[in-house]
Ligand SMILES: Cc1cc2nc3c(=O)[nH]c(=O)nc-3n(C[C@H](O)[C@H](O)[C@H](O)COP(=O)(O)OP(=O)(O)OC[C@H]3O[C@@H](n4cnc5c(N)ncnc54)[C@H](O)[C@@H]3O)c2cc1C
């Protein structure tokens with residue numbers, strides 16, 4: 001059967017006129033490309049590919065942690081939400097590496113007359129990057145990085161107004177930003193109760209800032225320190241327990257967790273026991289433990305083995321050494337081959353890599369690969385460990 005289309009129907013919505021205008025626009029267009037692409041300018045301002053920061057101040061945030069204040073040398077700080085992080089790109093010795101640090105200052109502080117962000121870095125034992133910061137990064141130091149990243153922020157369309165934050169160690173940083181934004185900024189009509197677990201009162205990170213926010217906004221910011229190893233402490237003692245969580249939760253809470261993986265395992269068990277739904281229990285990304293043998297399913301013994309990785313980038317091939325106890329991304333970082341890591345726990349996919357040959361162990365903690373990627377041999381270099389010699393392909397950066 002054939003259908004006859006009447007003339008006027010062919011021009012539904014004035015399509016022929018649009019085509020005519022389009023033709024005219026093309027004919028009259030300049031052969032020189034417009035140097036100004038306004039959409040790209042806006043996109044670059046919101047999500048810059050690379051930024052340069054200058055440290056404008058360093059202060060103690062506890063006996064084992066320091067807060068670094070940074071200004072942007074690119075003229076502005078992109079819009080971010082409390083809970084998001086900045087990703088630094090560093091050269092330490094021969095290594096070229098990236099590390100994420102949550103912004104501990106509040107978004108309103110990046111919009112003022114002297115805009116800044118702050119990161120708070122903890123060094124309670126020797127670490128690679130915190131040692132570098134503590135020893136080398138001073139007022140005036142310039143750093144490369146970019147921001148904002150991460151999805152661990154309060155979203156009024158999804159989360160309830162009553163935030164109950166459960167924090168341990170340096171996991172206080174996103175909640176310090178939220179507490180300050182609620183007290184002095186514009187976080188709608190949310191309130192936050194922070195249950196913060198530390199061992200001794202000396203270990204409490206950002207204590208003064210938390211106190212100042214609580215004092216400024218007592219109805220909407222509450223901080224409860226829970227100390228597990230301080231006999232002198234007059235407040236809550238022990239670990240953050242089901243009883244304590246219930247005591248401070250109030251009506252219709254959204255629980256948000258940030259802290260070490262051992263604490264996460266404990267807290268997620270409590271959440272399950274309390275019947276809290278996934279929607280009401282949010283947690284930040286988890287770094288894999290430095291000791292790979294602690295990852296469930298890791299082939300113990302592999303951490304002592306040495307392998308080689310052939311890295312293909314375009315037409316270039318490099319052969320680099322790798323340890324079975326370190327993720328493939330660390331082998332690349334040690335060899336100063338640029339690899340774009342952000343979350344460093346397998347979730348975000350920035351370090352997506354193609355396995356051409358060889359065998360790997362993929363950490364089950366936060367394995368965020370798509371099903372099709374798994375089937376086609378893609379893996380996330382930050383959370384995959386070589387279990388034999390490898391040949392891999394990575395993008396040129
Ligand atoms: C989203 C996010 C936000 C975070 N926010 C904060 C925060 O606000 N404050 C905070 O203190 N921490 C924060 N962290 C943790 C932080 O990113 C670092 O992991 C932490 O400071 C420890 O530093 P490190 O990784 O160098 O530690 P290390 O334990 O010393 O090293 C870890 C890794 O580096 C590898 N490595 C060792 N030597 C080399 C080398 N020469 N070259 C390359 N790699 C090597 C090791 O094999 C190991 O895998 C955050 C982490 C994430 C994922």
Ligand code: FES
Nearest residue numbers: 342344346349382
């Ligand atoms: S850095 Fe996020 S998946 Fe590897």
